[in-house]
Amino acid sequence: MLNRRQMIGGSISGFFAFAARNSLARIVDEVASGTIESGKAKRCVVLWMDGGPSQLDTFDPKPGKRTGGPVQAINTSADDLQISEYLPSVAQQMHNLSVIRNLTSKEGEHVRARHYLHTGFKFVPSFPRPSIGSVVSAQMPTLDFPKYVSLGSPGFGPAYMGPANAPFSVQNMGEARQMLDRIKQRSGRLELLGRLDERFSSSTMDKRVIQRRANMEKIQRMADTGFAKALDVERFSQNDRARYGESEFGRRCLVARQLLDLGVNFVEVQMSGWDTHERNFKSVKRLCSIIDKPFAALVQDLKSSGMFEDTILIWMGEFGRTPNINSRNGRDHYPLCTPAVIAGGPFRGGQAIGKTNNLGTSIVGEEYKVPDLFATVFSVFGIDPDQEFTTDFDSPTAATDEGKIIHELFG
Amino acid sequence: MTIFSYCFLSCVIFSSDGSGSATHARRIDDYLAKIYSEESIVANPVVEDLSFLRRANLDLVGRIPTLEEIEAYKANPDREKLVDRLIDSDEFDQFTSEAWTTWLIGYSNAFQTDRETFRIWLSDQLKNDSSFKTIVSQILTAEGSTAINGPTNFLARHFEQPTTAVCRSFLGVRLECAQCHDHPFDQWTQNDYEAMKSFFQPLLRRNENGVAAIFDDNRRRSEGPKPVFLTGSKPRTQRYRQELALYLTNCKPFARNFANRVWYYLMGRGIVDPPDDFNQENQPVDRDLLELLTQIARDSDFDIKEMFRIVCKTQAYQRAVANAENSQSSIRLFAAKTIKPVLPVQYLNSLLVGLERDLPFSERRQLLRRLINLQDLNEDYQRLWEYRESIQQLMNKITFEFQGSIKDNQKTNTSNMFLRLLTRQPTVKELKFCEGQKAADIMFALALSNEFFFNH
Numbered sequence: 008m009l010n011r012r013q014m015i016g017g018s019i020s021g022f023f024a025f026a027a028r029n030s031l032a033r034i035v036d037e038v039a040s041g042t043i044e045s046g047k048a049k050r051c052v053v054l055w056m057d058g059g060p061s062q063l064d065t066f067d068p069k070p071g072k073r074t075g076g077p078v079q080a081i082n083t084s085a086d087d088l089q090i091s092e093y094l095p096s097v098a099q100q101m102h103n104l105s106v107i108r109n110l111t112s113k114e115g116e117h118v119r120a121r122h123y124l125h126t127g128f129k130f131v132p133s134f135p136r137p138s139i140g141s142v143v144s145a146q147m148p149t150l151d152f153p154k155y156v157s158l159g160s161p162g163f164g165p166a167y168m169g170p171a172n173a174p175f176s177v178q179n180m181g182e183a184r185q186m187l188d189r190i191k192q193r194s195g196r197l198e199l200l201g202r203l204d205e206r207f208s209s210s211t212m213d214k215r216v217i218q219r220r221a222n223m224e225k226i227q228r229m230a231d232t233g234f235a236k237a238l239d240v241e242r243f244s245q246n247d248r249a250r251y252g253e254s255e256f257g258r259r260c261l262v263a264r265q266l267l268d269l270g271v272n273f274v275e276v277q278m279s280g281w282d283t284h285e286r287n288f289k290s291v292k293r294l295c296s297i298i299d300k301p302f303a304a305l306v307q308d309l310k311s312s313g314m315f316e317d318t319i320l321i322w323m324g325e326f327g328r329t330p331n332i333n334s335r336n337g338r339d340h341y342p343l344c345t346p347a348v349i350a351g352g353p354f355r356g357g358q359a360i361g362k363t364n365n366l367g368t369s370i371v372g373e374e375y376k377v378p379d380l381f382a383t384v385f386s387v388f389g390i391d392p393d394q395e396f397t398t399d400f401d402s403p404t405a406a407t408d409e410g411k412i413i414h415e416l417f418g
Numbered sequence: 419m420t421i422f423s424y425c426f427l428s429c430v431i432f433s434s435d436g437s438g439s440a441t442h443a444r445r446i447d448d449y450l451a452k453i454y455s456e457e458s459i460v461a462n463p464v465v466e467d468l469s470f471l472r473r474a475n476l477d478l479v480g481r482i483p484t485l486e487e488i489e490a491y492k493a494n495p496d497r498e499k500l501v502d503r504l505i506d507s508d509e510f511d512q513f514t515s516e517a518w519t520t521w522l523i524g525y526s527n528a529f530q531t532d533r534e535t536f537r538i539w540l541s542d543q544l545k546n547d548s549s550f551k552t553i554v555s556q557i558l559t560a561e562g563s564t565a566i567n568g569p570t571n572f573l574a575r576h577f578e579q580p581t582t583a584v585c586r587s588f589l590g591v592r593l594e595c596a597q598c599h600d601h602p603f604d605q606w607t608q609n610d611y612e613a614m615k616s617f618f619q620p621l622l623r624r625n626e627n628g629v630a631a632i633f634d635d636n637r638r639r640s641e642g643p644k645p646v647f648l649t650g651s652k653p654r655t656q657r658y659r660q661e662l663a664l665y666l667t668n669c670k671p672f673a674r675n676f677a678n679r680v681w682y683y684l685m686g687r688g689i690v691d692p693p694d695d696f697n698q699e700n701q702p703v704d705r706d707l708l709e710l711l712t713q714i715a716r717d718s719d720f721d722i723k724e725m726f727r728i729v730c731k732t733q734a735y736q737r738a739v740a741n742a743e744n745s746q747s748s749i750r751l752f753a754a755k756t757i758k759p760v761l762p763v764q765y766l767n768s769l770l771v772g773l774e775r776d777l778p779f780s781e782r783r784q785l786l787r788r789l790i791n792l793q794d795l796n797e798d799y800q801r802l803w804e805y806r807e808s809i810q811q812l813m814n815k816i817t818f819e820f821q822g823s824i825k826d827n828q829k830t831n832t833s834n835m836f837l838r839l840l841t842r843q844p845t846v847k848e849l850k851f852c853e854g855q856k857a858a859d860i861m862f863a864l865a866l867s868n869e870f871f872f873n874h
Binding site: 135164170187196208219222 | 851859
């Protein structure tokens with residue numbers, strides 16, 4: 008429903024919601040081709056559930072059915088939308104979130120599936136693909152700190168987007184902060200380095216030497232930005248720490264918020280452990296109890312700070328899990344139903360896109376492929392899904408693998 | 419020339435006293451000189467002794483020279499002798515096997531393979547003077563456990579696309595473009611790709627208790643089109659991989675690729691560059707140069723060390739790096755040398771030499787891991803000399819802590835430090851910059867400098 012504030016206020020999401028009521032196809036096409044500059048999102052945060060999160064025990068519950076296990080469904084802040092009882096805080100934020108229940112994939116092996124859900128392309132060893140983080144950050148102006156940060160995993164490489172769009176990987180936030188502080192302490196040494204290196208660096212015209220010199224200078228400048236502070240978990244208020252919980256994932260979400268606030272364009276937060284081939288319900292319940300509060304808090308904070316208007320949030324994993332419960336009370340890989348929750352920017356919250364049948368064994372009606380998700384997200388960053396890039400072996404390639412924009416998400 | 423005298427001549431030229439390699443080096447230089455005069459190119463001068471010492475050490479043993487080695491060389495700066503000594507050392511086998519393992523397999527042990535087993539095997543091959551032909555044949559035909567049989571690791575690692583890996587590494591062509599459509603730049607068609615792929619029909623990879631193993635399963639032969647090598651040769655037996663090894667190692671592109679790879683590896687720039695993508699849009703910068711080098715490679719019977727000797731003894735190898743005055747053509751025609759970034763292993767070993775530190779093997783391995791971007795573990799390294807250092811990598815280097823490596827109150831001997839790390843004396847200006855600076859700070863600055871990081 009469109010309220011007056013959205014129509015008159017002129018906010019970005021309001022614009023889209025308004026446009027959606029008019030010529031949806033035309034407007035969305037214009038977004039896709041990047042002609043609507045004002046609609047561009049600036050930030051993205053991905054909550055990556057590594058291992059393959061069980062969709063039936065999180066966002067597509069089947070209470071009372073044989074495939075649903077013991078999981079009950081609860082009402083949410085969105086009309087006609089129920090999710091798993093394991094995520095009560097997230098349920099309170101569902102009016103801001105859209106769950107995609109009809110996303111399908113054929114990649115059931117972890118390495119290949121991780122690649123697919125990070126790049127939108129099937130894994131081909133000789134054809135490296137850039138991650139979504141690299142593609143998005145490549146569109147953004149250069150900063151004095153990394154534009155793409157991966158918390159808790161190495162992140163995925165930039166391939167033909169170039170090393171400047173490589174992820175900055177933070178496995179341990181405390182260590183990373185210490186490292187940045189140490190760099191600041193060594194600024195005197197770095198000054199000396201600059202002077203001693205001058206002769207050599209200016210005598211050669213090799214791009215790589217120039218690049219390295221530029222990188223050195225960038226690191227020196229980075230030490231003076233708020234980047235190190237954003238990684239400092241000690242600085243968070245008691246209130247924040249309570250709201251996000253004391254888990255590593257919770258802390259990462261808090262750091263993500265800080266980084267986004269600072270101006271980092273793409274943050275990926277990893278949570279591992281979702282590969283629940285045995286004792287599925289016990290594990291998923293525990294995992295959900297870890298992500299529930301910080302997920303909700305992050306959405307809440309993005310909203311209250313105003314960042315929600317031009318920040319995209321995605322919750323996903325490499326595939327879903329089988330409706331059939333195996334002999335170890337677990338669920339196995341099920342890429343047929345790959346879970347994703349998306350929010351922010353121009354996306355309309357509070358809706359479920361697509362549906363699965365009673366038992367959750369198959370998708371009913373329309374289904375979307377992983378490249379479609381990429382096309383949709385890219386479009387709100389002003390990247391045409393069919394935009395051409397050139398690899399370093401001179402092969403032209405599109406930004407997505409024939410992905411089509413999921414119009415429903417825009418309301 | 420009769421066959422007899424030709425064989426005799428070959429024997430003489432490829433005798434092990436090293437003089438034959440100098441003769442071939444001169445042939446290459448003479449040819450290049452002819453080109454330069456035709457193109458009115460003025461070649462850069464050869465570098466000074468200490469620069470050559472540093473360059474040769476980095477290229478052949480993977481580290482900068484120690485102070486003792488510098489003094490010894492200054493006393494007797496015989497370049498050809500140095501090249502021979504370095505190539506004959508154990509360190510050559512260690513380092514070259516490490517660098518070539520990176521080229522062929524990368525860094526990771528993905529799919530339960532064992533990179534180190536491959537490297538050790540390759541090092542042994544180098545030690546025993548196995549020809550490149552023999553090495554590649556073994557790689558193509560090996561069977562068994564990757565933890566025991568080194569060469570199996572190549573196909574085990576590239577199991578999903580063996581055709582691609584084999585063609586890029588050993589023929590220097592990107593056949594895989596023809597996987598989905600007829601190659602845009604060359605004559606390869608999808609049929610060619612499928613026919614090559616068929617050589618690997620019987621290949622299976624198995625997981626034996628967490629260790630990969632490869633073997634041939636004869637029952638799988640009937641699937642797909644019959645194998646045909648790119649030259650048109652068809653196997654006459656059922657031993658597809660053996661037949662592939664035969665055709666591949668005997669064809670002209672194999673010889674050309676070997677010659678080009680050695681040249682690329684040492685010169686920083688191939689005659690065909692990039693070296694893994696020979697096609698109609700990417701031709702050799704000079705056809706006859708490549709033919710000459712290929713002929714030399716064939717005559718040497720694909721002797722790796724001999725090829726290294728020959729290239730390192732050319733004037734081309736010794737030229738000063740490109741500066742602002744050099745034109746693009748002089749760089750492409752090797753009248754000016756191309757700079758190379760150092761590999762992580764070269765960086766680490768040079769650092770240890772420069773800081774006069776030693777580390778046990780396991781600690782070395784650990785530190786080495788920190789020097790490789792985590793996302794690059796599964797990258798391919800066909801273009802070994804690409805600059806891969808990310809901002810994060812650079813930050814790792816800046817914050818390296820060597821416990822007790824340099825005492826803060828250590829007496830500052832600037833000349834000594836420049837010699838140890840940069841293989842040269844400091845200039846007057848540099849001495850001035852370093853006045854009053856702590857030894858630890860100067861070492862740090864030198865170890866992070868571009869001059870240290872690049873092989874020039």
